[in-house]
Amino acid sequence: MSARRSTAAMLLTLAVASAALAGCSQKKDDKASSDAVKVNATDTACEVSKTTFPAGHVVLDIANKGSKTTEVYVYAEGDKIVTERENIGPGTKASITAEIKAGSYEIACKPGMVGDGIRQKVTVTGGEGSAAAADPRLTAAVGAYRTYAQEQADATIPAVEAFAAAVRGGDVEKAKSLFAPSRTGWERTEPVAEGFGDVDPKTDTREDGLEPGQEWTGWHRLEKSLWADAKIGDEEKKLADQLVADLKDWQKKIPEAEITATGMANGAKELLDEVATGKVTGEEDRYSHTDLADFAANVEGAKKAYELLKPVAAEKDAELAKTLDAEFTALEGLLAKYKQADASYTSYDKVTEAERKTFSDAVNALAEPLSKLAAAVSPK
Amino acid sequence: MDAEQEQQDTASAAAGSGTAQDAAQAVASDVAGVGGGGFSRRAVIGWAGAGVALGAAGVGSVAAATRQDDPAPGAPAAVGGDVPFYGEHQSGIATPVQDRLHFAAFDVSASATRESLARMLKEWTRAAAAMTGGREVGSGAASGLPEAPPDDTGEALGLPASRLTLTIGFGPTLFDKDGTDRFGLKAKRPEALIDLPRFKGDNLDPQRSGGDLCVQACADDPQVAVHAIRNLARIGMGTVNIRWSQLGFGKTSSTTPDAQTPRNMMGFKDGTRNIAGSDTARLARDVWVAPGEGPEWMTGGSYLVARRIRMHVETWDRTSLKEQEDVFGRTKGEGAAYGRTREHDDPDLAAMPADAHVRLAHPDSNGGRMILRRGFSFTDGTDGLGRLDAGLFFLAYQRDSRTGFVPLQQRLAASDALNEYIQHVGSAHFACPAGIRKPGEWWGQALFG
Numbered sequence: 001m002s003a004r005r006s007t008a009a010m011l012l013t014l015a016v017a018s019a020a021l022a023g024c025s026q027k028k029d030d031k032a033s034s035d036a037v038k039v040n041a042t043d044t045a046c047e048v049s050k051t052t053f054p055a056g057h058v059v060l061d062i063a064n065k066g067s068k069t070t071e072v073y074v075y076a077e078g079d080k081i082v083t084e085r086e087n088i089g090p091g092t093k094a095s096i097t098a099e100i101k102a103g104s105y106e107i108a109c110k111p112g113m114v115g116d117g118i119r120q121k122v123t124v125t126g127g128e129g130s131a132a133a134a135d136p137r138l139t140a141a142v143g144a145y146r147t148y149a150q151e152q153a154d155a156t157i158p159a160v161e162a163f164a165a166a167v168r169g170g171d172v173e174k175a176k177s178l179f180a181p182s183r184t185g186w187e188r189t190e191p192v193a194e195g196f197g198d199v200d201p202k203t204d205t206r207e208d209g210l211e212p213g214q215e216w217t218g219w220h221r222l223e224k225s226l227w228a229d230a231k232i233g234d235e236e237k238k239l240a241d242q243l244v245a246d247l248k249d250w251q252k253k254i255p256e257a258e259i260t261a262t263g264m265a266n267g268a269k270e271l272l273d274e275v276a277t278g279k280v281t282g283e284e285d286r287y288s289h290t291d292l293a294d295f296a297a298n299v300e301g302a303k304k305a306y307e308l309l310k311p312v313a314a315e316k317d318a319e320l321a322k323t324l325d326a327e328f329t330a331l332e333g334l335l336a337k338y339k340q341a342d343a344s345y346t347s348y349d350k351v352t353e354a355e356r357k358t359f360s361d362a363v364n365a366l367a368e369p370l371s372k373l374a375a376a377v378s379p380k
Numbered sequence: 381m382d383a384e385q386e387q388q389d390t391a392s393a394a395a396g397s398g399t400a401q402d403a404a405q406a407v408a409s410d411v412a413g414v415g416g417g418g419f420s421r422r423a424v425i426g427w428a429g430a431g432v433a434l435g436a437a438g439v440g441s442v443a444a445a446t447r448q449d450d451p452a453p454g455a456p457a458a459v460g461g462d463v464p465f466y467g468e469h470q471s472g473i474a475t476p477v478q479d480r481l482h483f484a485a486f487d488v489s490a491s492a493t494r495e496s497l498a499r500m501l502k503e504w505t506r507a508a509a510a511m512t513g514g515r516e517v518g519s520g521a522a523s524g525l526p527e528a529p530p531d532d533t534g535e536a537l538g539l540p541a542s543r544l545t546l547t548i549g550f551g552p553t554l555f556d557k558d559g560t561d562r563f564g565l566k567a568k569r570p571e572a573l574i575d576l577p578r579f580k581g582d583n584l585d586p587q588r589s590g591g592d593l594c595v596q597a598c599a600d601d602p603q604v605a606v607h608a609i610r611n612l613a614r615i616g617m618g619t620v621n622i623r624w625s626q627l628g629f630g631k632t633s634s635t636t637p638d639a640q641t642p643r644n645m646m647g648f649k650d651g652t653r654n655i656a657g658s659d660t661a662r663l664a665r666d667v668w669v670a671p672g673e674g675p676e677w678m679t680g681g682s683y684l685v686a687r688r689i690r691m692h693v694e695t696w697d698r699t700s701l702k703e704q705e706d707v708f709g710r711t712k713g714e715g716a717a718y719g720r721t722r723e724h725d726d727p728d729l730a731a732m733p734a735d736a737h738v739r740l741a742h743p744d745s746n747g748g749r750m751i752l753r754r755g756f757s758f759t760d761g762t763d764g765l766g767r768l769d770a771g772l773f774f775l776a777y778q779r780d781s782r783t784g785f786v787p788l789q790q791r792l793a794a795s796d797a798l799n800e801y802i803q804h805v806g807s808a809h810f811a812c813p814a815g816i817r818k819p820g821e822w823w824g825q826a827l828f829g
Contacts, residue, residue: 262527327618330491357621365489365618375528 035059036095037122039107041088042066046109046118055102055126061095064088068111074098075106075119079197080258086113100124138261138377141308145264146257148304149189153251156185160247164240167222170232179226180285180293180344183219186247187294188301190274191267192257199250203243206284217242220285227287265309265374268302272367275299280360282348292345295359296335303328306373313376320372327366334362462541465512467815469668472545473682473752473777474657478598481628481756482605483686483773484613485591485808486620488554494563498828500619504548504595504612505822511608514541517615533614536607544599546608548823549684549810554592568827570674572683572780573811579793581803588688588806591623596684596775598754602627624806626688628756628773641715641723645691645757645770646801648708649715649723653743655752666750666784667777677826680814682777685785688758688806691771696801707797709736735797741788751784752777771802781809 036059038049043066062085064070069089074082074096082105083098102124108117163182166175186193186204194200203218210216217239225236278284279295306313306324314321338346351359463471488497507517518524518531555561555569595612599605606627613622630642641649655662664670669678696704705711709718709732717727717738732739743750754777759770778784793799813826 266527323618326491361489361621364621365491368614368617371529375525378525378527 036061037107039063039072039109040065041070041072041109041111043068043111044118046072046107046120048107048120048122051121052123052125055100055124057097058100058124059095059097060085060107061093062088063093064090066090066111069113071110071113071117072096073108073110073117074100075108077104080195081197102126135261135312137312138309141312142259142261142264144308145305146254146259148308149192149257149259150251150254152185152189152301153193153247153254154185156182156247157244157251159184160244164244167226167232167240168237172226172230172232175222175232176226176288177344179219179223179288180290183290183294184297186250187297188304190298190301191263191270192254192259193250195257196250196253199246199253202246203250206286218246219243220287223285223287261309261312261377262374264305265313265370265377268305268373269367269370271298271302272363272370276360276363276367280356280363282356285348289348289350290345291348292335292338292351296339296345299328299331299335302370303332306370309373309377313373317372317376320369320376323369324366324373327362327369331362331366334359461543462512462514463543463545465509465546465816466818468817469680469682470547470812470815471512472547472596472598473667473754473812474663475543475545475598476657477754478543478545478605479600479629480598480602480605481773481775482597482602482609482625483628483775484595484597484609484625485551485623485686486593486595486613486616487623488562488592488620489618492619494565494828496619497563498822498824500616501548501824501828502822503615505816507611507615508546508608508823509816509819511536511611512541512544512546514539514544517611533607533610535610536604539601539604542599542601542604544597544604544608546612547596547598547684547812549594549596549812550824550827551591551593551808551810553590557592565827568675568677570678570683570811572669572674572678572782573809574782574786576685576781576807576809577786577790579789579804581793581799582807583803583805584807585805588624588626590808591810593620594684594686594808594810602629626686626758626773626806627760628758630757644772645693645759646696646704648704648710648712650708650710650737651753651755652715652723655750662750663752666779667752669779673780677813678811681812682752682779683781683784684810684812685774685776685778685781686806686808686810687774687804689772689774690769690803690805692801692803693768693770699801706733707737707801709733709738733797735795737792737796737798740792740796746788746791749783749788751788777812 037053039060039062040047040049041062041064060072060074060083062072067090069087071084071086071088072094073084076082082100083096085094085096088094105122105124106119107122108119110117159178160182163175163178166178190204193204201214204220205214205216205218206220207216207224222236222239222243225231225233274284275295275298279291279298282289282291284294285291306328310321310324313324335345338351340346463475465471492500510517516532516534516537521530521532521534521537524530550573552569552573552575554563555565555573595609597605597608599608609625613620630644641652644650655666657663667682669681669683671679673679699707701712705718709727709729710716711718714721715723716725717732718736719728719731720726727738727742729739729742729744739745753775755772755774757770758773759768761769763769776785813824816823
């Protein structure tokens with residue numbers, strides 16, 4: 001998955017998720033559009049009916065009065081996407097609902113769906129929003145997941161420093177052996193990691209995911225040097241240092257990550273989607289063929305999110321929890337068959353087409369019911 | 381109820397669409413006089429183009445007369461209607477052939493159990509009843525919880541039912557896979573559900589062959605057919621997974637008594653002689669499994685053989701017209717059998733080369749045996765050598781494949797002149813049970829129950 005697109009997807013998920021947590025579906029009817037923030041989008045303007053509104057359940061009623069298809073974003077500081085709606089055709093209306101905390105935001109209209117958009121600063125006032133309405137077990141799950149994400153980031157730093165040290169030392173074989181382990185923590189919490197829109201493109205972009213003019217840095221750039229070119233030069237040494245620096249930046253940001261229960265659930269599903277689209281095909285680690293290591297980490301991260309949400313999910317949808325337990329076990333069992341004595345996984349180029357099909361089926365068997373987890377932990 | 385009326389009612393039930401019924405009634409008065417000859421005139425209505433399939437032969441003179449005398453009723457109105465899902469037999473077999481096909485073969489997952497499989501089949505049945513009725517699956521494509529993915533994938537929103545039919549079949553491996561009785565069904569495997577023998581010239585790709593289950597989706601709109609398979613595959617994830625699937629086209633006038641038989645990818649009219657969906661006598665003789673024939677759960681069902689037949693169109697296209705016509709035993713322009721002038725003139729088999737396709741495939745060369753064909757042309761782009769990956773996706777229904785498809789194909793494989801230009805690259809065999817008679821019943825109930 002392209003880093004940038006998945007970032008937007010994740011944050012959208014988080015925003016929708018928080019709305020769901022607050023029980024927006026019940027409020028929708030009685031809290032009619034009189035409270036809504038009206039957004040008048042044209043080809044040259046982005047008019048907002050009020051620039052200050054209270055925190056909590058926010059409805060944006062958008063009217064595209066321009067001639068181009070537009071999209072509307074709500075950005076938090078640092079251009080973190082709080083919510084968005086794409087493809088609003090000329091002459092049409094759209095409505096976005098989101099749970100927004102107090103703070104400073106920008107609403108952006110993007111006529112033609114390109115560029116940074118026409119922006120309007122808004123202030124959201126007040127206290128806690130309505131997160132207080134959430135099930136305390138879910139609040140606890142979110143807290144525990146944040147702790148998990150932090151632990152994973154903290155554990156990644158020494159692993160990636162060891163990898164970088166091998167690169168700096170010019171030891172190709174050692175660097176190769178440390179490549180996959182340096183990615184584990186990241187892969188386990190990828191949706192959170194991708195939530196920081198500026199980190200992911202620097203660390204985890206594949207060659208085909210580069211935008212025109214984008215400098216290629218990060219793990220996959222080094223992977224290509226180590227496996228395809230089998231050499232380490234000055235440039236690689238510099239890239240290794242940069243990777244460490246970028247990941248330390250990520251580590252520092254975890255406390256500010258927006259995490260919600262439904263966001264965790266959808267994040268778990270997204271981890272499996274990553275496997276389904278990138279790893280099962282062998283695209284992710286095309287030079288090192290360490291795809292199964294990433295694959296396993298994605299599954300572990302998804303499992304963690306699920307386990308934390310399970311007490312609530314099982315209460316609401318026991319059959320779903322049963323299915324998820326069984327499918328996680330099946331997929332873990334399948335992966336275990338490919339785990340070597342030294343804890344590394346079989347090189348993916350040694351995995352036959354028929355075996356890949358088996359993996360693909362197992363991933364679908366888990367990801368499809370996992371897509372229902374968010375609904376099972378959202379108060380309806 | 382007299383025999384004619386009974387036949388007509390059954391035909392209506394089988395055909396489903398009001399237009400087909402009207403068409404049948406429109407010619408009913410003609411039928412009485414000529415119907416005794418083994419196939420009714422009504423048989424031709426709605427079935428004129430039914431066989432794109434190989435293995436076809438000319439149609440009798442009775443049918444030819446019908447075609448010339450009867451103007452085509454306004455059949456296009458049938459497009460968009462819905463075919464009843466409930467009935468004595470599964471729809472999609474005797475139903476007049478739709479324009480498009482999406483056929484999918486599934487394998488049951490290693491982790492699935494008899495119970496989970498039965499549960500899925502119940503869900504499939506509910507979804508199939510909804511989709512064939514032009515309705516959405518579950519809570520639909522655009523309702524339900526905003527934070528959850530919709531139940532229906534949505535690409536058929538706003539489209540009519542398009543005469544969608546969904547037909548299920550159970551493959552040999554569901555009952556016995558390498559000697560393992562995975563779901564306790566081994567004792568219920570019909571003897572007729574054989575492992576098909578290897579035929580001379582077969583070059584079967586295992587990834588386009590076999591399957592524990594199959595679903596045949598036929599519709600007049602390809603998007604509707606694809607939507608149906610996609611939703612069933614999604615519902616089935618974790619219990620079954622798609623082993624292979626095939627898209628088909630090439631039915632352009634199947635419900636109209638059109639004078640033209642659709643041409644296959646070789647440019648020939650083929651499949652003019654087929655079992656009509658309204659010909660209850662012939663269906664009973666050659667298509668539907670009778671009580672006491674094999675296990676009870678197959679009574680009223682039928683056996684389906686699917687063959688992916690690749691055509692070497694490039695070499696065919698540089699073959700002389702004379703050889704092309706010799707291969708089929710028909711003229712290319714009119715489609716008349718050798719020695720005859722009209723497409724539907726009764727063929728004189730002796731006038732054709734001994735290895736002509738029509739001669740070998742004709743019921744007269746096969747002890748009068750017939751199979752019901754509803755094959756489709758396919759074109760899956762090009763292969764790695766730049767050759768068009770095209771041909772015929774052959775689908776045949778019969779009462780017993782051991783006396784239906786197998787001897788016919790053995791004969792064709794041995795000496796058909798067409799073999800130089802075609803190759804069988806995929807193969808599968810399925811037992812399709814009787815229809816779902818009323819809401820609440822489910823696909824496989826008699827088998828699993």
